[in-house]
Amino acid sequence: MNEQRVANAITRHLNQSTRQIDGETLRRLQEARSEALARHVEHRPAFGLAWSGHAGAALKHGGHPGARLWVPFAVLLALLFALGYWHFSDTGSELGEIDALLLADDLPVNAYLDHRFDAWVRRSEQ
């Protein structure tokens, strides 16, 4: 109960003192508050980049224990994905071009499949 009275007395005293602050000091205090609030807002990351920003910071400062592992892992996976997509989307076209040339060739398809011909050519070269 005694503590409550002391707290009320301090509050009253502070309020009275605040009212006595001159205009210039009040203006500077107000500016400092606005600046502090602005900085606080700037440090809050945007939604989309939130995790990458944290990851970068974690990598830089070594703050997040798993970040050093999962960021390169995620980059590697993304690269594998891109490479795989590029390779397999192009394969059908490449093979089709080979097929066109093979089917138009003056040697028949059988020649490229005949094991005995292959062996015969090798034998005749010896």
Add this chain to the structure above:
Amino acid sequence: MGKTLGAIILALLLAIPGISVGQTTKQPSWSQLTAEQRQVLAPLAKQWDGFPDRQKEKLLVVAKHYPKLTPEQQARIRSRLEEWSKLSFADRERARRNYQNLNKLPPEKREEVKQKWQAYQQFEADQAAPETPVTAPPPASGPSQPR
């Protein structure tokens, strides 16, 4: 954050095997082909709709190259398409590999192999004929000579 990352990694892991088994975009049915494509691929009209998409994709590339070829080459393609489409996947792969290997050879060597094919055909025909058994091996190189 952890959940988002987990979802990304899971999506990538699921997508990579999907690619590696050779998924391809949906290819047109026979009725969806252009008149030019149908003309080139006419020998495959009956089988076309039953082909896997990856096979259709390659055949459509063949049809695309077709107009750039000589009439003789075009005739070869048309006569070989059906036989080609009946081959197993492994056989088609082997034929492509052998074709590419042959084309890595210098032109004179390639020509020599082609001449040997003619000689080999003659040799096979002679071997198959019962009244004219052939015991001697064919010439080692050079164009086939009528026997």
